[in-house]
């Protein structure tokens with residue numbers, strides 16, 4: 032049996048890795064070589080989409096010079112999706128980090144929210 036590093040073993044249990052590999056179904060709105068965008072299962076606004084890298088990165092804490100370019104790809108795709116969903120003039124992008132930051136799935140993801148008036152500060 033192939034030796035698996037702890038990090039790889041962790042990924043096997045990661046919900047968003049499974050969604051990225053289409054092992055768990057999701058409502059896909061866009062896909063690129065490196066990214067998948069799908070509708071949030073518990074939408075907090077009329078439009079609520081998540082963008083994930085296909086490669087596992089657990090949170091913003093794991094960003095480094097080696098992988099930070101993915102964030103730019105996520106931003107460009109988010110911008111395209113906002114146009115596609117007709118929310119380009121009013122939307123909110125969120126990345127939660129850590130339990131206290133509201134992160135519940137430890138595979139980095141960008142929330143895109145739109146279709147209603149947003150409040151500030153968020154809860």
Ligand code: AMP
Nearest residue numbers: 057070071072073127133134135136137
């Ligand atoms: P966060 O709290 O920032 O980690 O966001 C995790 C998000 O994933 C929440 O908004 C959940 O509603 C969403 N979510 C959890 N499971 C699924 C799923 N199977 N398909 C789509 N979205 C999900």
Ligand code: ZN
Nearest residue numbers: 045048087138
């Ligand atoms: Zn993952």
